[in-house]
Amino acid sequence: MNFATDSNDVGELRLEGFLPYRLANIAERISQALSLIYAEQFDLTIAQWRILAWLQQERTLSAKRICELTAMDKARVSRAVNQLIERELIQRQRDHEDQRTQWLSLAPAGLTLLKDVIPRALDWEAEIVATLSATEYRDLLRLLSKVEKGLARLESPSHDTASPSEPN
Amino acid sequence: MNFATDSNDVGELRLEGFLPYRLANIAERISQALSLIYAEQFDLTIAQWRILAWLQQERTLSAKRICELTAMDKARVSRAVNQLIERELIQRQRDHEDQRTQWLSLAPAGLTLLKDVIPRALDWEAEIVATLSATEYRDLLRLLSKVEKGLARLESPSHDTASPSEPN
DNA sequence: CCACCTTAGTTTCAAATGAAACGATAGGCC
């Protein structure tokens, strides 16, 4: 079942109906627009912002887990984490059983910062989705979850690459 | 109307319900997975692939227009275009009225390559969205369009930044 | 206990990126 090729059948691609393109395009534009909030006003990179947001939600995480949750490279995560620690927005503590892994959590300053950023991010999101009804919003999230499931199936036919949208 | 903050109201962010995060995450993972097709098998970068795909659809485009359509930086587009020309996948021709703009179009080799890539990309997409019914697929695209409209409204309250998904 | 393999996170290095400066053309406007 394929709707990105309606008219000419073979070899024709209509990008408006090609999900990978549509998602990449919208996501890119949204990320870029949202970054104006956390980048310009709080001097955070995308990577830093994502890490903070996840730590806010999960209390404590390893760098490894953050890689899975955010789909970011481990080098990128490592660097962002160090920058956040330097700014004392998060703190790091070695696991006592396994000296390799280190647990990350928000530092007081990070919590303060988030209390400032998050409401703005939420307000901003609200403006964007103002075009959607409550039902449509829920439908959209539900459909994205379904796509994510299809994706997970392909990404790792038998291995779990973390399904961040379904934490429970 | 906001669903990313259910429980605690102020200052709490649940990422699973935060659209910018969900879109970025899914789009990133899809792009990454799809790139295995055009990168590994055809040695194309994302930028190159997007340009080819758009040229396939629109016959002829200026670099400027490609920037708008793909939400990519003009330096990035410039470089990708030159690489494509070097590989003789596309061709360039100056506009006779305006010597600044140059029109890009697929070269024979580019068309051949696309005839090879596109079916694979479509098949791959089909696998991903196999979890969706036809109706759900259409709904998803429709909802994304609505989000895009909300986004366009914020991006430029009175100026058109090209709505690639609604070409007509 | 000692090879050997795996895993967590860091670092290195080359390539990709984007902001800003640039060159070249075009379009007023006087």
Add this chain to the structure above:
DNA sequence: GGCCTATCGTTTCATTTGAAACTAAGGTGG
């Protein structure tokens, strides 16, 4: 025509990126 400003696309340069090598810590099997 000469001057000012805007636009298309390229290039420069400093930063960011990610693949791969690396360090350090566990595990495992003999």
